[in-house]
Amino acid sequence: MIAAIVVLSALAGVSGLLLGFAAVRFKVEGDPIVDKIDAILPQTQCGQCGYPGCRPYAEAIAAGEADINQCPPGGENGIVALADLLGRDPKPLSTEHGVVKPKMLAVVDEQNCIGCTLCIQACPVDAILGAAKHMHTVIASECTGCELCVAPCPVDCIDMVPITQTITTWKWTYPVVTTKAAA
Amino acid sequence: MMRFKIVTSPHVLQNTSVGQVMRRVLYAMIPGVAALIGFFGWGVLVNLVLATAVALLAETVMLAVRGRRLALHLSDFSAVVTAWLLAVALPPLAPWWLTTLGVMAAIVVAKHLYGGLGYNPFNPAMVGYVVLLTSFPREMSAWLIPHGLYQPQALTFLETLRTIFSGEWPARFALDALTGATPLDALRTQIGLGLTVAEIRNSPVFGFVAGQGWEWAALGFLAGGLWLVYTRTADWRIPTGMLGGLAVIATVFYLIDPQHYAPPWFHVWSGAALFGAFFIATDPVTASTTPYGRLIYGVGVGILVYIIRGFGGYPDGVAFAVLLMNIAAPSIDLCTQPRVFGARRG
Amino acid sequence: MSRLFPFHGGLKTVRHKTESNRQPIQPGPLPRRLTVPLRQHIGAIAKALVQVGDSVLKGQMIGQADGYISAAVHAPTSGVVVAVDTRPVPHPSGLPDLCVVIDSDGENRWIERQPVVYRALHPSELRNILRNAGIVGLGGAAFPSAVKLNLSGQDQHLETLILNGAECEPWITCDDRLMRERAAGIIAGLHVMVHLLEPREVLIGIEDDKPEAIAAMSEMCAGTGYAVRSVPTRYPSGSVKQLVKLLTGKETPVEGLPIDVGVQCFNVATAYTIHRAIDHGEPVISRVVTVTGHVSRPGNLDALLGTPFAELIEQCGGYREKVERLIMGGPMMGFALHSDEVPLTKAANCILAASAEELTPTRPVAPCIRCGACVEVCPANLLPQQLYWHARAKEFDKAQDYHLFSCIECGCCSAVCPSHIPLVQYYRYAKNEIWAQEKEKQKAELARQRHQARLERLEREKQEREAKLRQKSPARTAKAEDSGAGGKLDIQTAVAQAKPQPLSLIPSHEGTGESEGEKTDQSLGKQDV
Ligand code: SF4
Ligand code: SF4
Ligand code: SF4
Numbered sequence A: 001m002i003a004a005i006v007v008l009s010a011l012a013g014v015s016g017l018l019l020g021f022a023a024v025r026f027k028v029e030g031d032p033i034v035d036k037i038d039a040i041l042p043q044t045q046c047g048q049c050g051y052p053g054c055r056p057y058a059e060a061i062a063a064g065e066a067d068i069n070q071c072p073p074g075g076e077n078g079i080v081a082l083a084d085l086l087g088r089d090p091k092p093l094s095t096e097h098g099v100v101k102p103k104m105l106a107v108v109d110e111q112n113c114i115g116c117t118l119c120i121q122a123c124p125v126d127a128i129l130g131a132a133k134h135m136h137t138v139i140a141s142e143c144t145g146c147e148l149c150v151a152p153c154p155v156d157c158i159d160m161v162p163i164t165q166t167i168t169t170w171k172w173t174y175p176v177v178t179t180k181a182a183a
Numbered sequence B: 001m002m003r004f005k006i007v008t009s010p011h012v013l014q015n016t017s018v019g020q021v022m023r024r025v026l027y028a029m030i031p032g033v034a035a036l037i038g039f040f041g042w043g044v045l046v047n048l049v050l051a052t053a054v055a056l057l058a059e060t061v062m063l064a065v066r067g068r069r070l071a072l073h074l075s076d077f078s079a080v081v082t083a084w085l086l087a088v089a090l091p092p093l094a095p096w097w098l099t100t101l102g103v104m105a106a107i108v109v110a111k112h113l114y115g116g117l118g119y120n121p122f123n124p125a126m127v128g129y130v131v132l133l134t135s136f137p138r139e140m141s142a143w144l145i146p147h148g149l150y151q152p153q154a155l156t157f158l159e160t161l162r163t164i165f166s167g168e169w170p171a172r173f174a175l176d177a178l179t180g181a182t183p184l185d186a187l188r189t190q191i192g193l194g195l196t197v198a199e200i201r202n203s204p205v206f207g208f209v210a211g212q213g214w215e216w217a218a219l220g221f222l223a224g225g226l227w228l229v230y231t232r233t234a235d236w237r238i239p240t241g242m243l244g245g246l247a248v249i250a251t252v253f254y255l256i257d258p259q260h261y262a263p264p265w266f267h268v269w270s271g272a273a274l275f276g277a278f279f280i281a282t283d284p285v286t287a288s289t290t291p292y293g294r295l296i297y298g299v300g301v302g303i304l305v306y307i308i309r310g311f312g313g314y315p316d317g318v319a320f321a322v323l324l325m326n327i328a329a330p331s332i333d334l335c336t337q338p339r340v341f342g343a344r345r346g
Numbered sequence C: 001m002s003r004l005f006p007f008h009g010g011l012k013t014v015r016h017k018t019e020s021n022r023q024p025i026q027p028g029p030l031p032r033r034l035t036v037p038l039r040q041h042i043g044a045i046a047k048a049l050v051q052v053g054d055s056v057l058k059g060q061m062i063g064q065a066d067g068y069i070s071a072a073v074h075a076p077t078s079g080v081v082v083a084v085d086t087r088p089v090p091h092p093s094g095l096p097d098l099c100v101v102i103d104s105d106g107e108n109r110w111i112e113r114q115p116v117v118y119r120a121l122h123p124s125e126l127r128n129i130l131r132n133a134g135i136v137g138l139g140g141a142a143f144p145s146a147v148k149l150n151l152s153g154q155d156q157h158l159e160t161l162i163l164n165g166a167e168c169e170p171w172i173t174c175d176d177r178l179m180r181e182r183a184a185g186i187i188a189g190l191h192v193m194v195h196l197l198e199p200r201e202v203l204i205g206i207e208d209d210k211p212e213a214i215a216a217m218s219e220m221c222a223g224t225g226y227a228v229r230s231v232p233t234r235y236p237s238g239s240v241k242q243l244v245k246l247l248t249g250k251e252t253p254v255e256g257l258p259i260d261v262g263v264q265c266f267n268v269a270t271a272y273t274i275h276r277a278i279d280h281g282e283p284v285i286s287r288v289v290t291v292t293g294h295v296s297r298p299g300n301l302d303a304l305l306g307t308p309f310a311e312l313i314e315q316c317g318g319y320r321e322k323v324e325r326l327i328m329g330g331p332m333m334g335f336a337l338h339s340d341e342v343p344l345t346k347a348a349n350c351i352l353a354a355s356a357e358e359l360t361p362t363r364p365v366a367p368c369i370r371c372g373a374c375v376e377v378c379p380a381n382l383l384p385q386q387l388y389w390h391a392r393a394k395e396f397d398k399a400q401d402y403h404l405f406s407c408i409e410c411g412c413c414s415a416v417c418p419s420h421i422p423l424v425q426y427y428r429y430a431k432n433e434i435w436a437q438e439k440e441k442q443k444a445e446l447a448r449q450r451h452q453a454r455l456e457r458l459e460r461e462k463q464e465r466e467a468k469l470r471q472k473s474p475a476r477t478a479k480a481e482d483s484g485a486g487g488k489l490d491i492q493t494a495v496a497q498a499k500p501q502p503l504s505l506i507p508s509h510e511g512t513g514e515s516e517g518e519k520t521d522q523s524l525g526k527q528d529v
């Protein structure tokens, strides 16, 4: 009886030590959670989530102040990835923050631009080039499509155009295969 | 300007289909089935037809319920193969409800409730067989003594039908005169009584190697199976692994104590070993899918068959062995990834 | 000595070589209008050198190689440029790309051609000549050859130079005819490659269903030390990694190139164009293309690049009835075209007009039964059924665990699948998605950095402003400072950040690989100037 208790306690003690050691030894030195959330967000910096950029939104999620379904540019995939990371259930995009749209690109109508620099100040990623009173243009490869430059333009010369598919961006599509009977 | 159809490469395919694969399995079973009919009578044929009919009916209903394309999936013959595999494993005079129940369990539960062809983790025919074996052990062990169709003791076709569908035994025979233990059964019980293997195998029931009638059916299945391997319908690795595994472990025990353990050739030749090696374990859906994995899978089935035969509660163990290895198949696959072209060796 | 090292898998396919390999190569038509795509190669699109209205001479450079991995493009005949804009090109998407459209003047006037004595030149000069002659791999991949002919940066000596004359795809016979008729030119081009690469041995691999080509090449090789090896006819023995394995026993590492195991491999037709460029001063303006299948007179044409497919087919007697698919390349790896109003490019080795007679009818797709037929034939030794499973479920990281990127898209698995699953399309889809996601991620990362930089800049400006205010300098008001310097700063930072950032993903050169040209270009940068 006593022997059994001693053996069992010894075993428990040893396993406890092992577990404790493992916890210290193999501790995961992960990024802080904010970085991980920020890595999932699309970095469009559009503010549709209600925060002034992706990082503040990430901080809000981490702090438990914001839900995971407020980023329209991230779309469903983004929400699923966030849910995965945080161990929650995915949910549909909250419609009050916007809808999923195809990615767009801002184009300045160079004939009408008066060079007011207002759009430059609005652009979160400095994707617009131009000096005061000179025509401005958008660097297509840098534009995130956030639309923040559209409203400030006093002469309405910025258009959001859908990104056209070219040979270099074209993708093979998911095969269409029907297993269901034609209804 | 001409417009053309857009289809992805490759544009030239080989002429193969699931239906073709399954039909080949059916053709390959014919010699063995013919031998079974020859030795055990019309019952085998009646079972086969009954099982096929029930299977096709069940398959149609399930496909319709699941909203699949009937023509496509019925023409793949997979339900017929399942039906045949099960029917061959049933006693020749099994009552009709037994066959029906087994086929239903196989098609409805083991196949369609798990997602249909390609998704079922367990061999449907063997699930059906095991359900029957565990629920109706008495009916399932009522095997006939292999007399041969041509002998006076054999049941006529009509007598067979009546027995199967009404359960009435033909008046001109006593029950004991027709049914008897299978060789494997006999071996098992008589070793339990203290006889040596050699003494037991002297009985005429044991035929040349592995039981009168049985050995000829096994030969038929071997021939069909070799053809399957030759046409690459079945992967050679699975039967090789299974028969090899069974033979090796049987040899080991035979060398240790030939008095108590039957010789390897008896094991390989008897019961459902050859049939199982070429027709049951080779079911691709539920077997391992990597090349090495298939070899290991086969060896696993072979060893389990021996263990169940020698030390388990049932005389033959092919069904259980296959189902057990079905469980192990995904793990085997994971551990036996082939070395990708250009990957470092070792 | 002449031992072969068979690769795993592969297929015996239909051959259909005799339809087109009985007649000698014919000259192609001289079309009234030629449409010359500026992107006929893997890598960055060539920069147009001509404008609408310019007169051009045959062989004049109209597109300049832009970056290290790029190739020049030349006018196939003399005439006038009538357009420089996007036109349909042969591509699986059917999308247009930038082309130079030339109206021929019918005179075929050459620019001044200057043969060079290559032995007298410095290797980098010689490479530049080849680069400017627009030499790319003519086997179908169209990778700029000058890059592969440069071994500086490789620490080891080249063991083996392989000339690929396997031509394993059914129907295609352009290399077969070229080897039979122009073996001398091929070997002359090979001499130039040998001069540049100094390999220890030179092997020429040809499938054994081309005895005439083997004989012609062997005869030309007599006394040169180059060895012609006949290899068994088994698809895909003409695929680079498989041919390297077959001839040398060396396996190209996963995600690596043959050069990593000391082997370099070129197509026979590429060697021939090198000969034309060096010994005749002619850039790549034409190629031999097989026109076959359901046409009246199948054969091989030595046609000008930019010739519409429709005219090539016309010269071969036109379509026979009920052609339903037009395939560029072979039936195993080639892609279906949307129309025949697309121009001949350097990558086009075969035009296959296919009717129900040549094709396998599309059959309904059934679930995978895990039969393993695909495993048996996969030359990359993959588990296609597992790849399929994960690609279908869009589990891309799992697909990569099963080495998705080792798949050479040869199509063997699809060809033998009893369930008729379009396996290769699943793999292409998955690869494209992974590339796109990677691009997206890099773009997001860039946006993150730029946003961060902007926030820092705003902060800095604010502090500067406050500092100025504290100084209370009467000469300059804070307001003037704000708008003037602020604007300039904007531009400077923006320009500084607008430079392309190096991207990390380097795709393999095999496969169709259209979409990743730019990435390759930027990641490798300029090395050979
Ligand atoms: S809504 Fe806009 S700012 Fe907010 S996280 Fe999404 S992309 Fe970033
Ligand atoms: S250019 Fe306009 S749409 Fe594009 S990132 Fe800047 S503000 Fe957003
Ligand atoms: S050949 Fe087709 S059915 Fe067979 S395992 Fe491969 S993918 Fe599955």
Ligand code: SF4
Residues within 6 Å of the ligand: C377, C378, C379, C380, C381, C382, C384, C406, C407, C408, C409, C410, C411, C412, C413, C414, C423, C424, C427
């Ligand atoms: S297409 Fe890819 S997976 Fe299929 S056989 Fe070829 S290399 Fe293997």
